[in-house]
Amino acid sequence: MTFFTSWHVERADQQINMKQLLAFTKKEFYQVIRDKRTLLIMFGLPIVQIILFGFALTSEVKNVHLIISDNSKDVNTLQIINKIKASSYFSVDESVMGYADIEEAFKQGTVKSALIFPSDFAKDLVHSGKAQVQIIADGSDPNTAKTIVNYLTAIINDYQAQLSPTVGLPYKIIPETRMLYNEEGNGSLNFIPGVMALILMIVCTALTSVSVVKEKELGTMEILLVSPFKPFMVLISKAIPYLALSIANFTVIILLSVYALDVEIKGSILLLFMESILFIITCLSLGLLISNVTASQQTALLISMMGLQIPTLIFTGFMFPLENMPWIFQAISKIIPAHWYYLIVKSVMLKGLGFEGVWKETLILIGMTVVLLTVALKNFKIRLS
Amino acid sequence: MNAVTVKNITKTYDKGKVLAVDNISFEVKEGELFGLIGPDGAGKTSIFRILTTLLLADKGEASVAGFDVIKDYQSIRNNVGYMPGKFSLYQDLTVAENLSFFATVFGTTIEANYDLIKDIYDQIKPFSNRRAGKLSGGMKQKLALCCALIHKPLVLLLDEPTTGVDVVSRKEFWEMLKTLKKQGITILVSTPYMDEANLCERIALLQKGKIMSVDTPENIIKAFPYTLYGAKSDQIYKLLNDLRLNGQVESCYAFGEFLHVTLKEKQENGKKILRVIAEQNGHSNIWIEEIKPGIEDSFILLSGEQG
Numbered sequence: 092m093t094f095f096t097s098w099h100v101e102r103a104d105q106q107i108n109m110k111q112l113l114a115f116t117k118k119e120f121y122q123v124i125r126d127k128r129t130l131l132i133m134f135g136l137p138i139v140q141i142i143l144f145g146f147a148l149t150s151e152v153k154n155v156h157l158i159i160s161d162n163s164k165d166v167n168t169l170q171i172i173n174k175i176k177a178s179s180y181f182s183v184d185e186s187v188m189g190y191a192d193i194e195e196a197f198k199q200g201t202v203k204s205a206l207i208f209p210s211d212f213a214k215d216l217v218h219s220g221k222a223q224v225q226i227i228a229d230g231s232d233p234n235t236a237k238t239i240v241n242y243l244t245a246i247i248n249d250y251q252a253q254l255s256p257t258v259g260l261p262y263k264i265i266p267e268t269r270m271l272y273n274e275e276g277n278g279s280l281n282f283i284p285g286v287m288a289l290i291l292m293i294v295c296t297a298l299t300s301v302s303v304v305k306e307k308e309l310g311t312m313e314i315l316l317v318s319p320f321k322p323f324m325v326l327i328s329k330a331i332p333y334l335a336l337s338i339a340n341f342t343v344i345i346l347l348s349v350y351a352l353d354v355e356i357k358g359s360i361l362l363l364f365m366e367s368i369l370f371i372i373t374c375l376s377l378g379l380l381i382s383n384v385t386a387s388q389q390t391a392l393l394i395s396m397m398g399l400q401i402p403t404l405i406f407t408g409f410m411f412p413l414e415n416m417p418w419i420f421q422a423i424s425k426i427i428p429a430h431w432y433y434l435i436v437k438s439v440m441l442k443g444l445g446f447e448g449v450w451k452e453t454l455i456l457i458g459m460t461v462v463l464l465t466v467a468l469k470n471f472k473i474r475l476s
Numbered sequence: 477m478n479a480v481t482v483k484n485i486t487k488t489y490d491k492g493k494v495l496a497v498d499n500i501s502f503e504v505k506e507g508e509l510f511g512l513i514g515p516d517g518a519g520k521t522s523i524f525r526i527l528t529t530l531l532l533a534d535k536g537e538a539s540v541a542g543f544d545v546i547k548d549y550q551s552i553r554n555n556v557g558y559m560p561g562k563f564s565l566y567q568d569l570t571v572a573e574n575l576s577f578f579a580t581v582f583g584t585t586i587e588a589n590y591d592l593i594k595d596i597y598d599q600i601k602p603f604s605n606r607r608a609g610k611l612s613g614g615m616k617q618k619l620a621l622c623c624a625l626i627h628k629p630l631v632l633l634l635d636e637p638t639t640g641v642d643v644v645s646r647k648e649f650w651e652m653l654k655t656l657k658k659q660g661i662t663i664l665v666s667t668p669y670m671d672e673a674n675l676c677e678r679i680a681l682l683q684k685g686k687i688m689s690v691d692t693p694e695n696i697i698k699a700f701p702y703t704l705y706g707a708k709s710d711q712i713y714k715l716l717n718d719l720r721l722n723g724q725v726e727s728c729y730a731f732g733e734f735l736h737v738t739l740k741e742k743q744e745n746g747k748k749i750l751r752v753i754a755e756q757n758g759h760s761n762i763w764i765e766e767i768k769p770g771i772e773d774s775f776i777l778l779s780g781e782q783g
Binding site: 108110111114115116117121122126127309311313314315316317318319320321364397473474475 | 485515525528529530531549550552554555557558560562563564565566568569573576578580582583614623627779
């Protein structure tokens, strides 16, 4: 066997070479940077989506017509009413109305919100340190309704805090809110975590699958396969540059949310990043899986965009409350990775929870990623067809 | 030792409905420049893909550089240089970037085997900062050859490297192959151009997935059993039909501006016989000469016999 030298054989057994990986990553970056279309999807789409969702779903309200029905007429209610009047959110109408009149006004749509003090408000507050107040809002416009409720609750809480130290007793005013017509009142500012999940899902999955399928379509995969480069290394080399790009992408989304939309990140940024990297890996695995079963860039794009956008929108829970869905839909939502990521981001970003609050969701997401990645790697064809 | 061995290989597509390669066997010797000659659809690409381990044959055995295409597929992938039929480099990378990328992926550097590609690379060097997609057809093929050679392969597998390339570049390309052969690299090349067959040491003529003949181009031409005549007149299409209808004529087909004609029986005065036939049919400006057959004549004859 003089035909092939030992040098050739040794080369065959060469271990995974970091140099090859680096060269591949470099190549991938060149390609992305030179492809205006990819760049546009990568960074244009998130910016447009965040801004569109940001302003379309904004729930800023001003000068809302508020009916206050003060059946107690004491110093406390007067102070609260003055506080409400002082804010720029409401134009107050103090006409004394019965409950039936209020409902009639709601039905006609002339009134969007009402605040009702019961007749024994002051008495309760002084004697038992506890009083109730009713807030009614028109739930057919859930965003506005929720905002109105939040504002009123905040004003009452503020008053309560003001009251407590002077009197020395812990006073409690319990606003009993009621949304007419839409008791759940979905559609809040929670959309940011949802949009994040949506964008990462689409961008990561689409770009990864398209870039692998492009190699197949242009024939370069043929050369890569007929080379010492191990087949599965092709997938790994694809995933790394897109992981880096997706992290950059995520940073853009976060910066936009914080600076353009004034979203406050309550929890740890580091945790948020780590969880997002995990989710990005999930999406990359999904993208690789899609690339295994598709042969053209268009199909890959269509599956990743259409096939994933709609389920993500519906089953993540940020657009439509999952609680109202039939059990089958609720079950489906449980297998959508974006659903778990959405829960994690909501907890970390909006509620400020630490890892102990999201470890279960994280574990589920890790499990899904491992399964997807294994299937993608196992199914990667080492030959054509 | 054979660099490539193909033994009774059969390949079908669409669950056996389309027969692409039909029980083919041939061998390529170490250091040989071997050509697979045949029209589109003859099964050339399928053979290349089986040899490069990209496709699995339905039946038969094959080995490249001593490695079995199924068992040792990774060894084959490590040691062959492959140029697919379609230009398969990164169009959005420059010439230099493509070369350095493939060098790294193949676990080597441009410098390590520069002597091997120098002659070829020198020709595209002035364009090293140009994107590969913006190169001319000939340039693309030169770059692809450089990339296939960069790791000093034992066997070079080139699937229709000159298709879609201008005549001058085609010539240059074959010159390069000769130079590479001198350096001891075994080359298996396919082409639909019959005139390129003479540039190979040995060839296999392929038609509809079958090998019709394997030999040196000279021997294949020598084996042509008939005396071949070239014929021409003012009405060449009419002449074609007239000759075909004549009982003495074995075969007649158009070949460039001439007709290539053979007679059924070996005749001393074949030229005269043909001239008479042409004159009887009222042709003018008749030109008839005995000519040397080429590979294409053999090919047509063989496909007639075996098809």
